[in-house]
Amino acid sequence: MKRVVFNQKGGVGKSSITTNLAAISATRGLKTLVIDLDPQCNSTHYLLGENAAHTQTDIRDFFEQMLSFQLKTAGPDEFVHETPYENLFLIPSNPDVTDLQAKLESKHKIYKLRDALSQLDDYDAIYIDTPPAFNFFTLSALVAADRCLIPFDCDEFARQALYSLMDNVRETQQDHNAQLRVEGIVVNQYQPRATLPQKMVADLMAENLPMLSSKISSSVKMRESHNESRPLIHMAPSHKLTQEFVALFDELHP
Numbered sequence: 001m002k003r004v005v006f007n008q009k010g011g012v013g014k015s016s017i018t019t020n021l022a023a024i025s026a027t028r029g030l031k032t033l034v035i036d037l038d039p040q041c042n043s044t045h046y047l048l049g050e051n052a053a054h055t056q057t058d059i060r061d062f063f064e065q066m067l068s069f070q071l072k073t074a075g076p077d078e079f080v081h082e083t084p085y086e087n088l089f090l091i092p093s094n095p096d097v098t099d100l101q102a103k104l105e106s107k108h109k110i111y112k113l114r115d116a117l118s119q120l121d122d123y124d125a126i127y128i129d130t131p132p133a134f135n136f137f138t139l140s141a142l143v144a145a146d147r148c149l150i151p152f153d154c155d156e157f158a159r160q161a162l163y164s165l166m167d168n169v170r171e172t173q174q175d176h177n178a179q180l181r182v183e184g185i186v187v188n189q190y191q192p193r194a195t196l197p198q199k200m201v202a203d204l205m206a207e208n209l210p211m212l213s214s215k216i217s218s219s220v221k222m223r224e225s226h227n228e229s230r231p232l233i234h235m236a237p238s239h240k241l242t243q244e245f246v247a248l249f250d251e252l253h254p
Contacts, residue, residue: 002117002126003183004145008168009161010132012151013188015042016222017245018129021149023231024249026087030124033080035059035113036093037137043129044092047083049229052092055081060094062116066109067100076116085234089123101136110136110176114144134168142172142180149252150185154197159204166209183252184212191218214248217241 005018018034025032036043037059044052062079079091104110117126128141142148148169152158162185173180185204191197192215205211219241225232232242 001124001147002128002145003147003149004128004130004141005149005151006130006138006142006165006169007151007158007161008132008134008138008165009158012132012153012158013216014038014132014151015040015046015129016226017149017151017186017188017216017248018127019043019046020225020231020233020242020245021249021252022125022127023085023088023233024246025125025127026085027233028249029087031087031089031122032125032127033089033091033120033123035091035126035128035141037097037141038093038129038131039095039098040131041093041095044090046226046229046231047085047088047090048081048092055092057081058092058094058097060097060100062091063097063100063104063109063112066112067103067107076119080120085231093129097137105136110140110143113140114177117144134165139172139176142169143176145177146179146181148180148182150182151188152185153189154187154191154200156200159200162204162209182210184210186212186248187215189218190215212248212251214244214251216244216248 005014007014022032022034034043057079065073081090081092083090128145130138130141169182187201221236221239221241225235228235232245236242
């Protein structure tokens with residue numbers, strides 16, 4: 001299973017959802033890999049904490065070697081790092097990875113991530129965190145994945161961006177990856193007692209958009225989890241927010 005967590009809008013919880021689902025996957029005994037394509041490096045810092053600054057190889061090195069003419073290149077496993085959590089591994093991001101984008105696009109390297117993931121067949125699950133933009137790295141992830149999970153916060157701007165996002169996913173399916181399947185839209189930072197979020201979710205369901213039943217609440221516990229660099233399933237396994245992530249994981253894996 002190769003899942004990309006994608007939304008072109010920032011601040012919708014891509015890294016939080018990626019990392020917490022991956023952490024739950026690992027606790028279920030699945031050998032799980034997170035690939036951080038976002039130059040903000042949020043998933044990297046979430047899983048490695050202070051050690052994020054000391055990684056010897058990262059996603060920039062992975063893409064950079066594609067632009068070289070070396071006869072022998074490093075396999076994708078050489079960019080994988082252990083995390084403090086059993087069964088959970090990471091290819092970290094790098095803020096400078098965006099410097100490579102124009103060169104990678106001009107040399108048509110859009111399928112290289114897909115080819116690399118096909119070599120990582122000893123992982124039961126791969127989660128890909130994407131930048132908040134539809135760019136080379138996001139498209140590479142959509143080409144490489146077989147499932148797409150879309151985080152959504154109940155905001156009118158996010159709603160308008162959602163239609164463009166769905167068009168981009170459909171175009172990717174048609175042009176590059178017929179196997180890609182939209183798993184659903186997960187509402188993040190949900191406030192169940194507020195009228196506007198309830199109405200917006202109902203409207204999107206009425207438009208036959210693939211809304212998931214599981215929703216992730218707004219909670220200070222998420223910020224605490226980020227600050228401690230500990231996924232919720234390890235920091236507060238019985239907390240309501242953690243159990244919402246568990247419910248989401250179970251909905252995605254019936």
